[in-house]
Amino acid sequence: GKAKGTGLGVFYAKKFIEELGGKFQIDSKIGKGTKILMTFRNSIARISISPNEHFLMLEDQSYIRMAAQFKLDGLGLPKSQYQIFSTPSQLEGWLATNKDPFKLYSDHFLENANETGIQVIKRLGIADRSVLFTSAFDDPTVVRAASEIGVDVI
Numbered sequence: 001g002k003a004k005g006t007g008l009g010v011f012y013a014k015k016f017i018e019e020l021g022g023k024f025q026i027d028s029k030i031g032k033g034t035k036i037l038m039t040f041r042n043s044i045a046r047i048s049i050s051p052n053e054h055f056l057m058l059e060d061q062s063y064i065r066m067a068a069q070f071k072l073d074g075l076g077l078p079k080s081q082y083q084i085f086s087t088p089s090q091l092e093g094w095l096a097t098n099k100d101p102f103k104l105y106s107d108h109f110l111e112n113a114n115e116t117g118i119q120v121i122k123r124l125g126i127a128d129r130s131v132l133f134t135s136a137f138d139d140p141t142v143v144r145a146a147s148e149i150g151v152d153v154i
Contacts (some may be wrong), residue, residue, distance in 0.1 A: 053102050055081060056085070087112065117151065118146055
């Protein structure tokens, strides 16, 4: 750890992994080292990127945006084919200047916005081109709200 670390990084990593349905375990022995075991559940949910449409992502958490950027770069997807937004207003700006086909993957819990991902999708009228991805994929309230506007939840 860092000399003046607070441990919050470990806390948030554990929280994030557990929200995804995984497990986070630490085994540390002074003078021997630390072993961290992260276990993720299997999922049949897949993100699909079509060659004829832009991949758009709305996510307010920087570490998730960085992970998505890393994954997309690793897939060799041209940067011109995808955009990752941290706020609904950035997404709106892109939509105002682009008429290209797209598929939006939006987080549900947008902590830095005054609305949820479902509300953004509904307000912009893009439910037919959107998917909600969230750690609350099995929350009946979230599932019902997404279903009402015709959005899949993963």
